[in-house]
Amino acid sequence: MGILDQFNLTGQCAIITGAGTGLGREMALSLADSGCDIVGVGRRSGPIEEVGEIIKAKGRRYLGVTGCDVTVSANVNDMVAQAAAKMGRITVLINNAGLGGSGRGKTLPELTDEDWLSGIDSNLNAAFYCTRAIVPHMLEQGGGRIISVTSGWGFRAGRNNWMYPVAKGGVIQLTKAIAMTYARDNIRASCIAPGLFPKTEDAAVLTEMGPKQVAGRIGFPREMGPLAVFLASPASDYLSGATVLMDGGAIAAGLLPAGVVPHAEG
């Protein structure tokens, strides 16, 4: 088998939460391009149906699920059962859905229980519920891949930025726990940490925001596709528990503000 065959996902099926828009949509399209059938989970039926039409036009099987609130475990359990019943073997889960949550910028005493829980629910609990629901199925099928979208915020912290970094850091640790627990059951777990990926390729926005980034440009959502395919495929069979940053070098550059370059005489 040549190396490009190792990136082939023919015969596999991926559940992707938040598949209707943004990064989730692009990951779904790239996986489908690589041969994978898709279960697209999202809140709004319009985008979930629209991405489904594109995926079906590529010749893949598609199931759209819109009635599932991924922060409610009973909904998640139903969604996974429905996906397995309709699609058969599920081999990949991408925990992509997540929200900024309420309360960003509030001081610690101002934060309400609801603020805290909204961030933890949508970013961490949702990934936990989906993982817990799919693992028995994957064990039955002889293995699988669980890919979770974290963030550069999973590594760093900011003033009065509480729930999101804590939840995204939790996703990284959840991934390590999955990797350790199921390493011998052929389940691989990994994280993707995206940098700044606005949902636009508008030239005015790119020109305004690009120079403020370490890479001189923002990320394009479609750039997430190849990373998702790599992590979902046999090409990454010896990778587990790890996070791959897709941030144009932003975390590595965190010691100085972007654009500040020290100069020294030779």
Added chain:
Amino acid sequence: MTLFDLTGTHSLVTGATGALGRALAVALAEAGATVSVTTVSTDRAEEVEANSILNECWAAGGKNGQQKTLDLTDPAAVEAAVAALEKDVAPIDILVNAGHAANIKPVLASSVAEWMRELNRNATTVFVASQAVGKRMVPRGKGRIINVVSDLHDRGIPNCAIFGASQGAILGFTKSLALEWGGGDPLVEDRVTVNAIGIGFIEGVPGPQADPAVAEVLGRYLPLRRLGSPKDVQGAVVFLAAPTTNYVNAEVVLIDGAIATHA
């Protein structure tokens, strides 16, 4: 499979005549790249090995790749080889620094000469090759430099202090270089990227696992319960080399059987 198609690109793999270098060179060729390789000695066995690697690359991909035998710590020799490869084969789009040597020895028994040798053969080679290739890549605004580092870049093992230092040197170089060369026009997608593949314990690669007793323990201790094979690293090099992965920069992709997860 267009996402990872390297057709029309020219890859240079330095230190290609180890088990890992061969696997990476062949993977790049299978993905469509023309592959050139460097070897470090004129030793007959190594020359035979290099020719065999080139033959395998020719069978899989582009047929114009060449072999250069040179001292990778000699800037003049490397500059001449890179200039010749760019002229005779094609501009170098992808540089993979795959050389990997491990001096496993207690610090109290080691000399400064051994320290310098380890730093030179593992890290100075990366600096010299990156400089010679990078000065051509940077004006072109696109390219890939991919350095192989051991997980010892940020973990420790007794008797591996000098080896570990050489790996940390490569990684520190990788991250700052990535930022030095990683900028560009906000409307242009292509970039020069500099990344590393962090390898765990891979069969046939110099490192602590060359000790059979250590390898036996690792076979049980590793989360995936097996040492890696050079083939396990092939996907990562093709992923990082692909024209679609411009936004991965200054990153270490760990291909380590999850050892860093519990270590």
